[in-house]
Amino acid sequence: MPIKVLLIEDNNDHVLLAQKILQRADGDYVLDSVKRAKKGLDKMSQTNYDVILCDYRLPDANALEVLKEAKRQISDVPFVVITSAGSEKIAVELMKQGAYDYLVKDSSYESILPAVIDRSFRRHKDVIGRRKAEESLKVAYEKLKETQEELIQSSKMAAMGQLAAGISHELNQPLTGIKGFAQAALMDLDKDNPLQADLSKIVEQADRMDTIIKNVQFFAKKSEFKMRPIDINKPIQDAFMFLEAQLKVHNIKLVKFLAKNLPKVQADPNQLQQAFLNLLTNARDAIDSTKRHQGGQISVQTLLDNDNKSIEVIFKDDGCGISKKTLEHIFNPFFTTKSPDGGMGLGLSIVYRIVNNHKGKITVGSKEPEGTSFKINFPFVEEEHIH
Ligand SMILES: Nc1ncnc2c1ncn2[C@@H]1O[C@H](COP(=O)(O)OP(=O)(O)OP(=O)(O)O)[C@@H](O)[C@H]1O
Numbered sequence: 001m002p003i004k005v006l007l008i009e010d011n012n013d014h015v016l017l018a019q020k021i022l023q024r025a026d027g028d029y030v031l032d033s034v035k036r037a038k039k040g041l042d043k044m045s046q047t048n049y050d051v052i053l054c055d056y057r058l059p060d061a062n063a064l065e066v067l068k069e070a071k072r073q074i075s076d077v078p079f080v081v082i083t084s085a086g087s088e089k090i091a092v093e094l095m096k097q098g099a100y101d102y103l104v105k106d107s108s109y110e111s112i113l114p115a116v117i118d119r120s121f122r123r124h125k126d127v128i129g130r131r132k133a134e135e136s137l138k139v140a141y142e143k144l145k146e147t148q149e150e151l152i153q154s155s156k157m158a159a160m161g162q163l164a165a166g167i168s169h170e171l172n173q174p175l176t177g178i179k180g181f182a183q184a185a186l187m188d189l190d191k192d193n194p195l196q197a198d199l200s201k202i203v204e205q206a207d208r209m210d211t212i213i214k215n216v217q218f219f220a221k222k223s224e225f226k227m228r229p230i231d232i233n234k235p236i237q238d239a240f241m242f243l244e245a246q247l248k249v250h251n252i253k254l255v256k257f258l259a260k261n262l263p264k265v266q267a268d269p270n271q272l273q274q275a276f277l278n279l280l281t282n283a284r285d286a287i288d289s290t291k292r293h294q295g296g297q298i299s300v301q302t303l304l305d306n307d308n309k310s311i312e313v314i315f316k317d318d319g320c321g322i323s324k325k326t327l328e329h330i331f332n333p334f335f336t337t338k339s340p341d342g343g344m345g346l347g348l349s350i351v352y353r354i355v356n357n358h359k360g361k362i363t364v365g366s367k368e369p370e371g372t373s374f375k376i377n378f379p380f381v382e383e384e385h386i387h
């Protein structure tokens with residue numbers, strides 16, 4: 001590959017001289033030349049030159065001005081300045097501004113021009129190589145940070161899962177006892193005994209605890225997913241069916257943008273339905289908590305992300321939104337901002353686990369107080385893999 005050189009020089013004789021020198025030199029060079037600074041800058045932005053030679057005094061600018069402007073437009077400029085009279089002050093200033101070299105047109109010019117070009121070319125290659133390495137290091141670092149965060153999140157979940165499984169198992173037995181004895185006592189009492197109401201309350205509360213324990217156990221259970229290729233819209237529609245009537249009562253409008261003919265995802269429809277129900281009930285609570293009379297809106301969208309070979313599901317609500325501080329914790333099990341009656345803080349950790357088990361990814365974007373959006377990406381199954 002020849003070294004591509006741009007010469008910005010208004011004196012024709014000097015251009016011819018440079019051409020002659022480079023023709024005679026050992027290396028392989030291609031020389032373009034322009035007579036004005038402005039033309040030179042245009043050329044630089046169109047072509048990647050390996051070396052730029054610039055006469056110090058040009059009719060429309062001096063080399064220092066050209067260099068400053070070039071650096072504004074291009075990140076690395078392999079810039080060499082040529083003058084007829086040497087001035088140390090100018091040379092120092094040029095180097096300070098990032099010029100690679102400074103050449104005086106004297107008797108040595110002919111012999112050193114090719115060497116200076118070669119040296120600048122090598123330096124330019126180094127600079128570019130280093131910048132590329134820095135960029136890929138930055139990308140790798142970001143990726144590592146992201147993976148580390150995911151790892152922390154999932155190990156936190158695993159630890160909490162074990163703990164939850166243990167506790168809920170232990171609680172189950174005494175709870176069955178409480179409920180059983182209360183029921184037995186109820187049966188023994190006369191219908192009009194004032195203790196009837198209290199005992200019924202005990203049975204009722206024990207039932208509630210039972211539901212909570214079932215939830216915890218679901219969260220803690222490892223894997224009993226029955227995966228098959230399905231249309232992602234199906235569990236979404238099923239989740240809607242469950243909640244449609246209730247959302248109407250809450251004055252919440254449900255808007256659907258479900259893409260048709262999407263590729264299939266490898267999934268357990270029951271699990272996905274459970275995840276989507278959790279997202280919908282969270283959105284419902286967020287809208288309720290704004291206490292607006294006109295209610296609110298939840299929109300659900302499915303679409304194809306061809307670049308990532310994934311299907312995107314987006315849940316958006318115009319509820320209270322999530323503050324930056326809260327955002328850090330929402331996927332943690334037992335984290336809730338709701339009243340003790342309102343929530344256990346398990347919904348999103350279950351969603352996280354389900355999405356994880358589907359090799360998907362969930363991200364949240366919230367701009368308090370405009371509402372919240374959750375985006376889930378599921379990898380889709382290529383047509384030829386469906387049998
Ligand atoms: N759509 C949303 N808008 C605003 N805040 C939300 C939304 N979804 C989740 N959150 C916040 O994240 C917290 C955790 O949600 P998560 O579903 O895990 O638990 P929960 O809803 O509080 O309780 P549970 O789901 O067990 O009934 C919520 O308490 C709430 O602060």
Ligand SMILES: [Mg+2]
Binds near residue numbers: 281
């Ligand atoms: Mg919830």
